[in-house]
Amino acid sequence: MMKPVAVLSDNERFPLLEDLGFLKELRQDSSAPIFNFGSGDRLTSEKLEQVNAYAGRARAQQFWQKDSLPDWMPEFLCWCRATVPAYRSYQPEFLQMPSLRREQIAGRPWKYVSDECDPDDMLVYNTSGSTGAPMDVMFDAVSQACWIAQLEAILAADGISLEGGAGRVSICLVCNQESTLTYASLSTYLRGAGILKINLNPADWRKPEDRIDYLQKYDPEILTGDPFTFLTLAEMKPQIKPKALVSSAMTLQEGLRRRLEKQFGCPVYDIYSLTECRMIGVARQAGVYRLIRPDLYVEILHADKDEPMPIGERGEITVTGGINPFLPLIRYRTGDYGYLRHDGDVPCLYDLAGRAPVVFIGGDGSFVNNVDISRAMCEFMLAGFKLHQGRDRKVEFVGWGSAAEEDIRNVLTQIFGSSSQLEVTIEAAASGEGKKVSYSSEFTEADIKK
């Protein structure tokens, strides 16, 4: 996949921040990683005002009542039908509206952009497709920055708040991949606080020990990442005092949560989120995800019919609403399953399935992140693929589409190492069934710790 190019000046990245001294410090620190990218939040005063207004609503945490639709729904649906091409022909009644699948958006994403959007505000992210086919998702700077406001709403429930301000790193997104974009940045919303995206891969640093030194020096308020990355980080034993760890992308297992909480002395949140709408729910204990977005209505639909399941019965998690005018969602099927029940005033998702962590082991015994596989497979003309690893470390790959088996084998050899045993099969695109991308493995987290 082609990597995007950093083209903006720092002033364009932070139109409202006058003092960029802290940004330079983060970049030029002697223990800093070799950052390969640049990024900003691109908030103008008008956009910042919108983020602040959203933060107010997020803080209130006023959810819809059990058995009823949110107050904002009629106006939202009306706006969608009036300004979004894909929704123009929809019936006015919410329950008469058809559900929407990822493939529909992936094929014609521009059909879901409101006529009110200024194309100049468009930002594009490519999802690597860890649980589905890769897809371009459009956003604007406001909906992107609102992630922090959503995080604040989660933290507030436990009495935690972000200090922010220049000189303090508030959020550090930690990755552990063969390659990923890395940068030091700031948050206008958090009054110039530092934002980092780093990769624990030693190849991204001048010296391997810089990874710990840098983290210890800037001691971020919040660390975000996936469970495997946090496991790797925990084993490096940095002496840091984060206020919370925020895990996402796949389910956090209870054992790992306890270990991380004990080691870092802070709560560990397991977030259920999608690139299409960002955060949906948060779990502080295994299996119960409290919804965190009053602006995102969640219903449970029958797998094959556009009918809501009775309260407490399992079905496909489906979302409506959100704050992204480049992709307002109406009955978007997430591909994940669970059931919904109100816990007091707050709706909660139970028995969530679809994001089970999958552990792959390379030829040398090291952990292989499936994000690297998804990214590499974007190069090929595949409608989908499945990859399974057995206890003997043998990797079986079946792809649907047109690609040379030899090319796939070469890419997988790079990822899993030259000593790994690979079986690659390519079949016609039409023969692929079920999920477009699926990973399975006979290994568990316990196997990486060894």
Add this chain to the structure above:
Amino acid sequence: MTEVPTISELIHHIKRCPAEFLAAPIRRGKGEVNSEALVNDVLRRLLQQSTAPGKAMLTADRRSAAELLLIQICCWILTHPFFAKIDNGWFNEVFWSQLATVAPHVKSELWITDEQRAEELARMILKCSGYVPAGETPDEALDRFDAVNTVKRIKVIEETAAAEERAKLLRRQMAEQRAREAANVYGRE
């Protein structure tokens, strides 16, 4: 009570339009038919005042040939006995301006040779006169007029073209933005 004709009856009447009504209107000294005189003759006939002074001023030179031809065709339509039985106050500027809107989009002879255009004209005239075709409810009549309405058809085409233009713009922007930095990402999805 005045008996309103059915749409088929009016279409049949329109299709029988004599060739003289399609002769070139006189504009800037050239042409065969004085459209204004024709309109005033029709009005006198409807009012049953054969010597009344002309009421309609067309200023033919300021109108297109297509519009004047459509006015001439309407003059033929008004010879149907139904129109002599009803009030003719609707035969005014509002009516003329509708003809001016639609005329440039249709080849003149199609109004009398093409079934759909003849139906459109029949429905437009009945609607302007405030009557519903025999055998139809007001809603049915409106729906059926919408289905053949040239102005609406053109609006749909224009809207489709605008939507295509917007989609093209968004796709171009997507391709450009995909290759560029976006904004801070704070967590994994």
